[in-house]
Amino acid sequence: MRTQRPQRDPRTIHYAIDLINEYGTDLFGFDAEQRTLSLDIEKIREAEGKDDGLSKMVAEEPDKAMYNIQCAVEEHPDLDIDDERGVDIVAVKNAPKRTVGDVKAEDFQTARNLTVDITELSSQYAQLxxxxxxxxxxxxxxxxxxxxxxxxxxxxxxxxxxxxxxxNFGQIPIQHADSQSAIVQDLPEASLNPQEMEARFFGEDVNQFDAGDRVHLTVIVRTQSDDKSSREYPILEVLHAEKEEEKASVELEEDEIESFEETADEEDMLELLLESYAPHLEGEEIKAAREGMLLTLFSGDLGVSDGVRDTIHTAHIGDPSTGKSDLLEEARKVAPHHAFASGLNASKAGVSAGLERQSKLESEDWTLKAGTMVRANDGVALIDELDKLGDSAVRSLYDPLARQTVKIDKIISKELKANPATAIASNPKNERFNLDNPIGEQLNYPPALLSRFDLIFTVLDSNEADELKADAMTQKFMAVSTDGSGFETPFTNEEMRKIIYYARNNYQPTITSEAAEYLKGKWTELRDSMEAQAGVSIDTRQYESLLTIALTYARIRLSEEAEIQDAERAWNITRKSFSDINRFGDNDTFDVTMLYAGESTSQAERREDVLSKIRELDEGENTYANEELVADALSEKYEADEVKAEIELLKEKGKVFPMSGELKVSDQSQ
Ligand SMILES: [Zn+2]
Structure with a gap:
C-alpha cells in the first residue's frame, strides 16, 4: 500500500531552491542532458550542516522529499526546464542501513539501504x-x-x-513500466539464519542482474496486505541498485596484517589454525577431516592455468553424531564468503540453479533461482546431509563440481558461474557404516559423485566418537555459561576469517622444482601400482589435485612458494583420504578404482552396457534412444537412476550427445 500521493509543500520547495542557489544543482546530482537527479543523503546532510533537514526528509519521508525536490528543480527560474517531461529521480544513495531481518514497521514508507543476495529472479514484465x-x-x-x-x-x-x-468500468492502460520481481536474502556472512523478502526492480535496473548476484539496494520499504487482513508485509521498491563484484569483503587493519605475517614467520600457522577450528571436536578420526576443511577454506583463485580447477572439494562421510555437521557449521562462522544448504530441505534449484514455477513470487511465470553452488561462487559451498538430497539435485552437482558452471537450457538458455570450493557431509545409507562392505554400496548417491572430490574423509563412531559427543555437549553448555567460545584458542573466529581472506587475496604461491618432483614421483608410483593391481589407468586429475593441495598448504603458511614440506603434507593428507576409503570391504576393487580412475570395474561394465544399448536403439529400425527408453531397456539389470546418471556422465565426457531429442553416440566412442 502506498501512502497518499505526495503533496506540494511550498516550504520544502523554497528550501530546496535555496540549497540549489547556494550549492548548485550538483547537490542533487542533476544531469541536465538526461534530466535526472541522483540524491545522496550524506551529501545533502553535509551541505545543510544539520541532521534534521532535507536529508532526513529524504530518508524518512522519501515520497514527499523526492516529489518536492523534483518540483524545486523543475520550477527553478534559472534551470529552464519548461517542457512537460520534467525530471526523474534515478537514484537515492546513503540511506540508513538495514538488513532484511531488521526491517520493522517503523521502516515502512522510508528509504533504506540494504546489501543482499538475489536468490530468485522473474523474467521481465510490464507493470501498469x-x-x-x-x-x-x-x-x-x-x-x-x-x-x-x-x-x-x-x-x-x-x-x-x-x-x-x-x-462498471472499461480499463484503458495509459502507461507501463518495465519491471522485474526478485527474492532477496540477507548475506550468509551476516546471519546464520538469513531472512528473505520480495523486491521489485523498475526501469533501468531491469535485466541488469542475475540470480546469485550480490547487490547494494536503495529501496522504499512498501507494504502489501490482503484486502481483508489487518496484517501488512514489507516489500521493497528498488530506487537504485548496484552490483557488488567482490562478495567476500573483510576489513583489515595494517597492524593485523603485520601480526599475521609475524605469526606465520615464527610459528606453524597450520597447527594454530587447526587448534582454532572447531576445537571441541577432538580425536584422530576428526583431525584430518578438520585439516581438509581448512584446505577447502583456503583454496581457490591460485592463479593456475585456465581449465584447471584450483578449488579443493572435501567430503565428510560418517556415522551420525561424529561431528561432520559441526565441521561445516564452523566454516559458516569463518568463511569470508559462503553459501549453505541442507539436503533435508534443498531442491535441485536450491543447490545448483534452475527454473522454478512454484516460486515464492507467486507468479505464473518461471523464475530463475540461484542455488548454493551459484551463490557461493568464488567462496565456499557447504552442503550438509547430502544423503537426504533428491537424485536430480545430486545429479545437478556434477557440473559445478567439475566444470565450475551451471547450465540452464530449458525455456531460457543461460550459463551461471558456480566455482566454489565445496565441502559436503553425509551419513551412510543405513545410518551406520559397515566395514565389511565397500563404501560405494553404502551411499545414497552415485559413488561417481565422490570422484569429483579431492579429499574424502570417513568418520566412524567409536569410543573416541562418544567422548567427542560429550565434548560437544560440554562446549554447548560452556558457550552459554561463558558467553563465548568456552575454549581458549590461538585465533578467534573473526581472526580466522581475516586470515583466510588475507591469504586468499595476497598469496598465489608457485611450487619449487624439488616439491613438484616429489609429487610427480608419488603420483607415478601410484599410477604404476594402480595399473599393476587393478588394471586401471589413473588420470592426471589426481596429480593436479596434489599440486593444488600443496599450493594451498603454502598459502596457509603465508608463503610465496610451495616447498617440500607442503608437498609432503599434500601427499600425507591425500594418503589419509585413500586409507579412509580403503578401510571398507576388500578394498582392492571398487573403492580404489572409483577414486583413482573415477570409476570401478562394475561401473565400467555398466557404462559399456549403457553405451551399447544407446547404439542399439539408435541404429535399430523404428527405435531411437532417450534417457527413459535406455533405462527401460536395461531395467532388469540396473535401476533407472543409475542408468540416467551414467548417461549424464557420458554426455559430460562427450561420449554421448543429444540431437533433436535423441541420444547419439559420438565417433570417439565407436
Ligand atoms: Zn458513469
Whole structure:
C-alpha cells in the first residue's frame, strides 16, 4: 500500500531552491542532458550542516522529499526546464542501513539501504502504472495512478459523474513500466539464519542482474496486505541498485596484517589454525577431516592455468553424531564468503540453479533461482546431509563440481558461474557404516559423485566418537555459561576469517622444482601400482589435485612458494583420504578404482552396457534412444537412476550427445 500521493509543500520547495542557489544543482546530482537527479543523503546532510533537514526528509519521508525536490528543480527560474517531461529521480544513495531481518514497521514508507543476495529472479514484465477507467454507462473517464507494488488494479469505487454514480468500468492502460520481481536474502556472512523478502526492480535496473548476484539496494520499504487482513508485509521498491563484484569483503587493519605475517614467520600457522577450528571436536578420526576443511577454506583463485580447477572439494562421510555437521557449521562462522544448504530441505534449484514455477513470487511465470553452488561462487559451498538430497539435485552437482558452471537450457538458455570450493557431509545409507562392505554400496548417491572430490574423509563412531559427543555437549553448555567460545584458542573466529581472506587475496604461491618432483614421483608410483593391481589407468586429475593441495598448504603458511614440506603434507593428507576409503570391504576393487580412475570395474561394465544399448536403439529400425527408453531397456539389470546418471556422465565426457531429442553416440566412442 502506498501512502497518499505526495503533496506540494511550498516550504520544502523554497528550501530546496535555496540549497540549489547556494550549492548548485550538483547537490542533487542533476544531469541536465538526461534530466535526472541522483540524491545522496550524506551529501545533502553535509551541505545543510544539520541532521534534521532535507536529508532526513529524504530518508524518512522519501515520497514527499523526492516529489518536492523534483518540483524545486523543475520550477527553478534559472534551470529552464519548461517542457512537460520534467525530471526523474534515478537514484537515492546513503540511506540508513538495514538488513532484511531488521526491517520493522517503523521502516515502512522510508528509504533504506540494504546489501543482499538475489536468490530468485522473474523474467521481465510490464507493470501498469497509469490507467483510465471509462464508465460503461456515461463514458466518463477517470485517470488513476496504479501502485506498482501490488498486483491488484486500483479502480474508482463509483463513477464521479454526479448524474451517474455507477461502478462498471472499461480499463484503458495509459502507461507501463518495465519491471522485474526478485527474492532477496540477507548475506550468509551476516546471519546464520538469513531472512528473505520480495523486491521489485523498475526501469533501468531491469535485466541488469542475475540470480546469485550480490547487490547494494536503495529501496522504499512498501507494504502489501490482503484486502481483508489487518496484517501488512514489507516489500521493497528498488530506487537504485548496484552490483557488488567482490562478495567476500573483510576489513583489515595494517597492524593485523603485520601480526599475521609475524605469526606465520615464527610459528606453524597450520597447527594454530587447526587448534582454532572447531576445537571441541577432538580425536584422530576428526583431525584430518578438520585439516581438509581448512584446505577447502583456503583454496581457490591460485592463479593456475585456465581449465584447471584450483578449488579443493572435501567430503565428510560418517556415522551420525561424529561431528561432520559441526565441521561445516564452523566454516559458516569463518568463511569470508559462503553459501549453505541442507539436503533435508534443498531442491535441485536450491543447490545448483534452475527454473522454478512454484516460486515464492507467486507468479505464473518461471523464475530463475540461484542455488548454493551459484551463490557461493568464488567462496565456499557447504552442503550438509547430502544423503537426504533428491537424485536430480545430486545429479545437478556434477557440473559445478567439475566444470565450475551451471547450465540452464530449458525455456531460457543461460550459463551461471558456480566455482566454489565445496565441502559436503553425509551419513551412510543405513545410518551406520559397515566395514565389511565397500563404501560405494553404502551411499545414497552415485559413488561417481565422490570422484569429483579431492579429499574424502570417513568418520566412524567409536569410543573416541562418544567422548567427542560429550565434548560437544560440554562446549554447548560452556558457550552459554561463558558467553563465548568456552575454549581458549590461538585465533578467534573473526581472526580466522581475516586470515583466510588475507591469504586468499595476497598469496598465489608457485611450487619449487624439488616439491613438484616429489609429487610427480608419488603420483607415478601410484599410477604404476594402480595399473599393476587393478588394471586401471589413473588420470592426471589426481596429480593436479596434489599440486593444488600443496599450493594451498603454502598459502596457509603465508608463503610465496610451495616447498617440500607442503608437498609432503599434500601427499600425507591425500594418503589419509585413500586409507579412509580403503578401510571398507576388500578394498582392492571398487573403492580404489572409483577414486583413482573415477570409476570401478562394475561401473565400467555398466557404462559399456549403457553405451551399447544407446547404439542399439539408435541404429535399430523404428527405435531411437532417450534417457527413459535406455533405462527401460536395461531395467532388469540396473535401476533407472543409475542408468540416467551414467548417461549424464557420458554426455559430460562427450561420449554421448543429444540431437533433436535423441541420444547419439559420438565417433570417439565407436
Ligand atoms: Zn458513469
Amino acid at each position: 502504472m497509469l490507467a483510465d477507467f471509462q464508465c460503461l454507462y456515461c463514458n466518463h473517464k477517470t485517470r488513476m495512478v496504479q501502485d506498482p507494488m501490488t498486483d491488484e488494479i486500483d479502480e474508482p469505487h463509483h463513477c464521479p459523474n454526479d448524474d451517474c454514480g455507477r461502478s
